Amino acid sequence: MYYIVLISLVTFSFYELFSKKRYPKFFVMVYGLMTLMATFRYGQIHDYFAYGFLYKNPHIMEAKDPGFAVLMVLSQNLGIDYITFVAIMSFLCMVLAFPFFAKKCHYSFISLLIFYSYTFLEGAMGSFRQGLCLSLLLCLYPLLEKRKYIWFTVGVIAGCLIHLSFIVC
Numbered sequence: 001m002y003y004i005v006l007i008s009l010v011t012f013s014f015y016e017l018f019s020k021k022r023y024p025k026f027f028v029m030v031y032g033l034m035t036l037m038a039t040f041r042y043g044q045i046h047d048y049f050a051y052g053f054l055y056k057n058p059h060i061m062e063a064k065d066p067g068f069a070v071l072m073v074l075s076q077n078l079g080i081d082y083i084t085f086v087a088i089m090s091f092l093c094m095v096l097a098f099p100f101f102a103k104k105c106h107y108s109f110i111s112l113l114i115f116y117s118y119t120f121l122e123g124a125m126g127s128f129r130q131g132l133c134l135s136l137l138l139c140l141y142p143l144l145e146k147r148k149y150i151w152f153t154v155g156v157i158a159g160c161l162i163h164l165s166f167i168v169c
Contacts, residue, residue, distance in 0.1 A: 001037055005030060009116055012109035024107040031098060031112065034120060038090040042083060045121065051128070055082045067161025068129050089128045096135035104141065129163040136162075137169060 008030050012023055043049070054060055054072070061069040075085045097115075105111035119134060140155040159166035 001033075005034055005037065005116065008033075009109055009113040013113045016109050022107045023109070024102075027101075027107040027109060027112065030109070031094070031101065034112075034116065035091060035094040038094055038120070039087045041086070041090065047128075048086070051086070052082050055085060065129065065161065065163055067158065068163065071162070086128065089132060093128060093131040093135040096132075096139040100138035100141060130165065133159045133163045133166040137166070 008026075012026055012030070016022065041048075055076075058069045058072040058076070061072065071089075072085070075088070080088070101107065101111060101115070119131075136155060136159045140152050140159075143149075143152040143155065156166065156169045159169065
C-alpha cells in the first residue's frame with residue numbers, strides 16, 4: 001500500500017511538472033487512500049503500542065500535555081477503545097490538513113509528495129499528537145494570513161495543550 005501511494009504521488013508529480021496541469025480528482029483519490037492508510041493502521045509505526053500504554057494510563061500525560069490527556073479520558077468515558085481512538089485521531093489529522101492542500105497548494109501532487117515523504121509517516125501515521133498539531137497548524141494557517149491573530153493564538157494555545165512543542169508557533 002505504501003508503495004502504491006508513493007508511485008502514484010511520484011507519477012502525478014511528474015505529470016504536474018511537465019504538463020503544468022492539476023489533477024484534483026486523482027489528488028482526492030490518493031489523499032483518500034492515504035487517509036484510509038492512516039485510519040486503519042493497526043500496529044504500524046513505532047509509537048503505536050507506546051500510545052496504547054499512555055491511553056490506558058492518561059494520568060502520565062496530564063502534566064506535560066493536558067489537552068491530549070483530556071482527549072484520552074473523554075474517549076475512554078465514551079467507551080472508545082484504543083484502536084478506535086487511534087483511527088479517529090489519524091482521520092482527524094488528515095481531515096484537518098486537507099483544506100490546506102486543496103486551497104493553498106491547489107491540489108498539487110508535489111506538495112502531497114513532500115507531505116508524504118516528510119511528515120505523513122511520522123505525523124498522521126506515527127506520533128499522532130504531533131500529527132494532530134501539524135494538521136491543526138495547517139488548518140489555522142488561513143487565519144494567520146487573514147490577520148485574525150486572536151483566533152490563531154487560541155488555536156495555538158489549544159495545540160500547545162495537545163503537544164508542548166507546538167509552542168514554537
